Amino acid sequence: MKSKIFVTLRQLAVASLWVASCATSNAFAEKADQDKPLILEAEKVSVNDVQQVYELDGEVVLIKGSILITGEKGNIKVDPEGYEYVDVEGNSKSTASFRQRREGPADEFMQGRGQSVTYNAKTELLTLAGEASLKRLHNMQMLDQLRGWKIEYDDVKQYYRVSPPADAKAEDLPLARAILSPRRKATLEK
Known part of the structure; x- marks a missing residue:
């Protein structure tokens, strides 16, 4: 019976995170980022201009407008429309990170860490995985904070999703944690 309660609590926690996050403010990712050049830094960069694939190795820094992604190893694929698909990984000593200014209120940012960072510029979906x-x-000043094994942030639909590892057990709870500021207060202070 105990495991049934924990599974129900897990499902409730994930559903609560999703519902609570739907109420995020109406700020979106910085739209000007789409038209900015892509700046790549790493110890080693390999460019395949025909296939629009970039491989980065060692102290990776990717900058595009207000977007800053760091890690140890990464690859970028650019589709025919010019949208980037970014995968960056950390290593045993450091995690990969993501930071982006949000459109609208001045000085509002999304900032995250994980063993891997995946960003789809076309759908504006950010995925942080591995103790994210x-x-x-x-x-x-922190408004919202999420922790979990895998975090997805969809900037277009304005929601967060925190997921446990596939092999998670009910006794491992809590696997996800969120601190969400009251929307009314956060809106009034802007």
Whole structure:
């Protein structure tokens, strides 16, 4: 009976995170980022201009407008429409990270870490995996914070999703944690 309660609590926690996050403010990713050049830094960069594939190795830094992604190893694929699909991994000593200014309120950012960072510029879907954390900051003050094994943030639909590892057991709870600021207060302070 105990495991049934935990499974129900897990499902409730994930559903609560999804519902609560649907109420996020109406700020979106910085739209000007789409038209900015892609700046790549790494110890080693391999460019296949025909296939529009870039391989990066060692102290990776990717900058595109207000987007900053760091890690140890990464690859980028650019589709025919010009949208980037980015995968960056950390290593045993450091995690991969993501930071982007949000459109609208000044000084509002999304900032996250994980063993891997995946960003789809076309759908504006960010995925952080492996002991992941994601924060929404305003004037460097935390508004929302999520922790879990895998975090997905969809900027277009304005929601977060925190998922446990596939092999998670009910006794491992809590597998996801969220701190969400009251929307009314966060809106009034902007």
